[in-house]
Structures are given as C-alpha cells and as structure tokens.
Amino acid sequence: MPQPYLTLAEVEAVAREAHAGQTDKAGRPYSEHLQAVADGVRDRGGSEEEIAAAWLHDAVEDDALSAEWLDRAALTALTKTIVLALTKREDEPPESYAQRILDTPGALVVKESDLAHNADPARLAVLDEHTRARLTRKYAAMRRLLGLPPL
Secondary structure (H helix, E strand, O other): OOOOOOOHHHHHHHHHHHOOOOEOOOOOEHHHHHHHHHHHHHHOOOOHHHHHHHHHOOOOOOOOOOHHHHHHOOOOHHHHHHHHHHOOOOOOOHHHHHHHHHHOOOHHHHHHHHHHHHOOHHHHOOOOHHHHHHHHHHHHHHHHHOOOOOO
C-alpha cells in the first residue's frame, strides 16, 4: 500500500528540523524565512503542493536535505519538481535559473514569495550598505528575468 503524502504540518516540521541552527544574513533563524515564503505562497493563492515546496525551497540547495531524500520523500511529484526547479546549480547563469522556474508549473509563485521576503526593506535594513545594495540589485535583476514587476 503506498505511503500517504506528508501533511503541510509534517513538511513544515521536516523543513524546520533540516534548517535548525541556520541563520539568514541578518542572523535571524532561517526558519523565519521559510515561514514567510510559505505564508506568501498561501497569500498568493498557492496550492498545498506549492506551499510544501515553499517550506523546502532551499533545503537541497543549502544541503539541509539531500536530493536523494527529496526523491524518496512522501511528497507529490509536483512539489518535488518545484523544489528542484528552485535549486540553483553550481555556476548556473541567472538566465538559465529563471527560465527553469518559468518552465516549471508552480515554481514562479514560490520564487516570487521568496524574492519578496528577501527584498523586504526591514530585512535589508539590518545589513551593511554594500551587502544591502548588492542584494537589492540581485533580487531586482531576478524579478526582471522572471517578468515580475519591481517592488
């Protein structure tokens, strides 16, 4: 009998545990970012599969969970595909990364929420001027590549 899919609460617990001890650039617990991205996807009308992907969007890229774990996990194929689409590859040009997101159903809503939280002025305000300017340019460039309006 096939194993049922993880619930959103279970996905959240896995993500929180996988990223335990990690902090963002401002020194805040990384789980706050994951929560904000998941909430943003929910607020944008995202599906449960997209919300699950939001919780896991950085897990493989950050080596918090392995690609093998993702492959075996009790998640829908769509959730797994979105997570992999959002996983940046070594030396990958931003244009290729953006195109993969655009080509993957459900990935854009997660990335839009991720970029919105990353570019939140309150989050950026605690960073030094050089880092704040660099990240602001980076996030704006990705929004342009994805066809999203400026913040």
